[in-house]
Amino acid sequence: xxxxxxxxxxxxxxxxxxxxxxxxxxxxxxxxxxxxxxxxxxxxxxxxxxxxxxxxxxxxxxxxxxxxxxxxxxxxxxxxxxxxxxxxxxxxxxxxxxxxxxxxxxxxxxxxxxxxxxxxxxxxxxxxxxxxxxxxxxxxxxxxxxxxxxxxxxxxxxxxxxxxxxxxxxxxxxxxxxxxxxxxxxxxxxxxxxxxxxxxxxxxxxxxxxxxx
Amino acid sequence: xxxxxxxxxxxxxxxxxxxxxxxxxxxxxxxxxxxxxxxxxxxxxxxxxxxxxxxxxxxxxxxxxxxxxxxxxxxxxxxxxxxxxxxxxxxxxxxxxxxxxxxxxxxxxxxxxxxxxxxxxxxxxxxxxxxxxxxxxxxxxxxxxxxxxxxxxxxxxxxxxxxxxxxxxxxxxxxxxxxxxxxxxxxxxxxxxxxxxxxxxxxxxxxxxxxxxxxxxxxxxxxxxxxxxxxxxxxxxxxxxxxxxxxxxxxxxxxxxxxxxxxxxxxxxxxxxxxxxxxxxxxxxxxxxxxxxxxxxxxxxxxxxxxxxxxxxxxxxxxxxxxxxxxxxxxxxxxxxxxxxxxxxxxxxxxxxxxxxxxxxxxxxxxxxxxxxxxxxxxxxxxxxxxxxxxxxxxxxxxxxxxxxxxxxxxxxxxxxxxxxxxxxxxxxxxxxxxxxxxxxxxxxxxxxxxxxxxxxxxxxxxxxxxxxxxxxxxxxxxxxxxxxxxxxxxxxxxxxxxxxxxxxxxxxxxxxxxxxxxxxxxxxxxxxxxxxxxxxxxxxxxxxxxxxxxxxxxxxxxxxxxxxxxxxxxxxxxxxxxxxxxxxxxxxxxxxxxxxxxxxxxxxxxxxxxxxxxxxxxxxxxxxxxxxxxxxxxxxxxxxxxxx
Numbered sequence: 001x002x003x004x005x006x007x008x009x010x011x012x013x014x015x016x017x018x019x020x021x022x023x024x025x026x027x028x029x030x031x032x033x034x035x036x037x038x039x040x041x042x043x044x045x046x047x048x049x050x051x052x053x054x055x056x057x058x059x060x061x062x063x064x065x066x067x068x069x070x071x072x073x074x075x076x077x078x079x080x081x082x083x084x085x086x087x088x089x090x091x092x093x094x095x096x097x098x099x100x101x102x103x104x105x106x107x108x109x110x111x112x113x114x115x116x117x118x119x120x121x122x123x124x125x126x127x128x129x130x131x132x133x134x135x136x137x138x139x140x141x142x143x144x145x146x147x148x149x150x151x152x153x154x155x156x157x158x159x160x161x162x163x164x165x166x167x168x169x170x171x172x173x174x175x176x177x178x179x180x181x182x183x184x185x186x187x188x189x190x191x192x193x194x195x196x197x198x199x200x201x202x203x204x205x206x207x208x209x210x211x212x213x
Numbered sequence: 214x215x216x217x218x219x220x221x222x223x224x225x226x227x228x229x230x231x232x233x234x235x236x237x238x239x240x241x242x243x244x245x246x247x248x249x250x251x252x253x254x255x256x257x258x259x260x261x262x263x264x265x266x267x268x269x270x271x272x273x274x275x276x277x278x279x280x281x282x283x284x285x286x287x288x289x290x291x292x293x294x295x296x297x298x299x300x301x302x303x304x305x306x307x308x309x310x311x312x313x314x315x316x317x318x319x320x321x322x323x324x325x326x327x328x329x330x331x332x333x334x335x336x337x338x339x340x341x342x343x344x345x346x347x348x349x350x351x352x353x354x355x356x357x358x359x360x361x362x363x364x365x366x367x368x369x370x371x372x373x374x375x376x377x378x379x380x381x382x383x384x385x386x387x388x389x390x391x392x393x394x395x396x397x398x399x400x401x402x403x404x405x406x407x408x409x410x411x412x413x414x415x416x417x418x419x420x421x422x423x424x425x426x427x428x429x430x431x432x433x434x435x436x437x438x439x440x441x442x443x444x445x446x447x448x449x450x451x452x453x454x455x456x457x458x459x460x461x462x463x464x465x466x467x468x469x470x471x472x473x474x475x476x477x478x479x480x481x482x483x484x485x486x487x488x489x490x491x492x493x494x495x496x497x498x499x500x501x502x503x504x505x506x507x508x509x510x511x512x513x514x515x516x517x518x519x520x521x522x523x524x525x526x527x528x529x530x531x532x533x534x535x536x537x538x539x540x541x542x543x544x545x546x547x548x549x550x551x552x553x554x555x556x557x558x559x560x561x562x563x564x565x566x567x568x569x570x571x572x573x574x575x576x577x578x579x580x581x582x583x584x585x586x587x588x589x590x591x592x593x594x595x596x597x598x599x600x601x602x603x604x605x606x607x608x609x610x611x612x613x614x615x616x617x618x619x620x621x622x623x624x625x626x627x628x629x630x631x632x633x634x635x636x637x638x639x640x641x642x643x644x645x646x647x648x649x650x651x652x653x654x655x656x657x658x659x660x661x662x663x664x665x666x667x668x669x670x671x672x673x674x675x676x677x678x679x680x681x682x683x684x685x686x687x688x689x690x691x692x693x694x695x696x697x698x699x700x701x702x703x704x705x706x707x708x709x710x711x712x713x714x715x716x717x718x719x720x721x722x723x724x725x726x727x728x729x730x731x732x733x734x735x736x737x738x739x740x741x742x743x744x745x746x747x748x749x750x751x752x753x754x755x756x757x758x759x760x761x762x763x764x765x766x767x768x769x770x771x772x773x774x775x776x777x778x779x780x781x782x783x784x785x786x787x788x789x790x791x792x793x794x795x796x797x798x799x800x801x802x803x804x805x806x807x808x809x810x811x812x813x814x815x816x817x818x819x820x821x822x823x824x825x826x827x828x829x830x831x832x833x834x835x836x837x838x839x840x841x842x843x844x845x846x847x848x849x850x851x852x853x854x855x856x857x858x
Contacts (some may be wrong), residue, residue, distance in 0.1 A: 019612065020614065042247070044411070044412050055613070056612040066378075067377070067413055067486040067489075068489065069411055070490070070568055072490075072569050088609060119610065
């Protein structure tokens with residue numbers, strides 16, 4: 001390992017959870033590449049089975065740690081939930097941690113719910129539960145963002161990545177992060193434009209949930 | 214015997230000279246990069262100058278194969294997606310017999326298929342280095358079982374190395390080739406979904422030269438004689454020699470050796486970083502012995518390592534392999550050591566290991582092992598695994614995967630559903646179409662292993678008085694479905710086989726299959742399934758397109774009524790593959806609300822995720838619809854109207 005990487009800083013443990021196709025792994029790559037580019041140690045993993053087909057996907061990232069990306073549930077600092085049900089599924093594990101939570105308001109209820117095969121909890125039930133595990137919850141209004149975002153392709157991970165740059169403890173500077181998104185996800189001008197706009201839009205749709213709600 | 218080894222060495226030297234001449238000038242650039250374990254495997258193969266690589270697609274090893282596939286297209290080395298793991302191993306084995314460094318890449322269950330040639334090839338030994346890279350899937354995230362590949366080492370008499378991090382993966386592979394050639398043995402390098410899918414930094418040498426595959430087969434009487442037990446004996450000798458090799462022993466490493474504790478934790482390479490994390494998180498000052506050389510063990514080396522400890526604790530994923538091996542050494546040498554196995558520590562013997570599972574064991578390790586109260590505990594009831602259904606009264610349903618929006622299999626499933634009704638047996642197979650078993654599609658009664666749908670269909674047809682329809686994809690059919698179909702023709706078994714042909718190995722992310730068209734895999738001959746099936750002698754064969762759902766239903770009913778083997782080939786496109794080439798696949802069809810009578814056939818039976826219920830009406834979600842237009846023929850009332858492309 002190269003010596004110039006910063007040593008002895010406390011690791012920041014991030015869990016990204018969501019569904020296949022939401023860009024969970026790409027988001028992890030963006031965070032890791034930015035941190036790595038800034039000279040930090042970083043590692044991440046991906047856990048997926050049938051991800052491409054809407055299955056459950058998770059990625060754990062640790063900044064300031066070189067080798068082991070997986071951490072104990074009570075050691076989590078930040079949970080990024082791309083979908084509500086997946087968020088609550090993983091928050092349940094955070095027994096003592098009281099992690100910071102960034103959550104989208106996407107809630108993927110399947111046709112199986114309508115058929116009565118599987119019962120999904122109500123959205124406010126989930127919100128109440130999340131408040132039990134964390135007092136610091138930020139909601140990214142993904143539905144509002146998508147409704148206002150023109151065009152067929154509406155990236156979900158890029159605006160969330162933009163939001164992360166507004167949290168100083170993660171140490172992701174806005175400019176470098178944006179450049180990386182455009183380099184990394186900008187294969188052609190069309191996609192580049194979309195991602196640029198998505199990056200700029202992201203933070204506008206974020207609000208902190210008050211404890212009473 | 215001595216003579217032959219000398220001969221081998223001479224040939225190797227000559228070969229190396231010719232190979233070296235082929236290579237371009239080597240540039241020695243080093244760089245540090247973030248690499249996934251699977252990509253580190255490829256980097257290791259490049260640095261070891263491996264010229265010939267083969268594989269059959271299988272998650273979690275797919276990233277290795279896709280990267281090699283790309284490199285082979287650029288002409289850097291030879292790679293092929295072989296028709297199955299057995300063929301892949303035979304090709305690479307022959308190359309190594311002729312002095313060329315080769316690699317075979319597969320997932321754990323692939324080794325079951327490839328084991329037949331391996332068991333005898335191990336007796337032959339190899340002249341060029343050969344490494345089998347095998348990726349296990351503890352937790353069955355994308356597999357039919359979670360077998361522990363460490364047992365292959367003992368069974369086939371071959372060494373196994375198990376790296377922990379991406380850096381180690383790369384370095385281990387380079388060393389494995391050196392050791393493989395030094396001892397003329399095939400090596401296993403075992404990864405798990407933890408090592409394979411973790412990304413961490415790797416210091417590496419950039420390799421941009423073309424890697425040659427020029428070999429030279431030397432005839433040898435040892436390949437011919439029937440008394441092979443001689444080479445079995447020789448193999449035992451080689452294993453002993455390798456266990457004494459310091460380079461090999463160095464893979465077993467005592468970490469935190471400056472600790473003064475008389476306790477020792479022993480673990481395996483694949484989960485070492487997690488164990489180290491749990492040790493530090495729990496704050497227990499105890500050294501850890503990392504076993505990176507899984508097989509064979511040098512008894513003396515282990516005894517030397519264990520000498521100063523009084524208590525030994527085992528932490529392992531899946532079976533108690535290292536525990537059993539080392540415990541037997543402790544017993545054999547009468548060491549005064551108390552052993553605590555993983556079961557005693559409350560670590561499950563199934564599913565993957567997560568750090569949460571190790572926190573309680575480390576509390577136990579920190580406690581007094583001679584106090585019986587330490588061992589009087591009940592495991593906490595909550596599980597660290599994400600499959601949590603029920604918590605504090607709030608039910609969290611499991612997130613199940615489903616067929617993609619616009620998946621062509623859904624059309625075939627709808628025809629099968631309409632033709633089959635309830636009283637039939639439907640064995641399914643390994644591939645995307647296994648998702649047809651998930652509610653609400655529910656086509657398929659079980660899946661076992663590659664090709665088993667046809668074989669078990671024959672068995673079911675013999676003992677059940679019900680029609681049997683086997684479902685199998687094109688890749689799986691070529692892999693292991695042809696022999697059972699020959700059996701069906703040979704004895705005129707009364708089965709129907711539905712081959713779902715999307716001309717792609719789709720489940721693993723879109724690798725070419727033998728029926729791939731030129732668009733997907735250039736420089737490959739397409740094999741026509743219909744011709745092949747007719748060639749075997751199946752008399753009732755129909756090739757259809759999935760969109761004609763109603764027509765196909767009628768044909769399928771005919772096939773079921775036919776006495777003897779009948780094969781129906783459903784052709785359609787993998788929508789994910791289409792989307793790789795084209796973002797916009799066309800305009801979604803729409804529902805004519807005046808004609809729609811809300812019968813639910815499209816919404817419930819066909820169950821495309823793009824068909825939704827909104828304000829009591831059936832609608833098609835334009836953002837996600839891929840315009841496959843299969844639903845148009847599904848609707849019995851003609852209420853779904855296609856739009857022009």
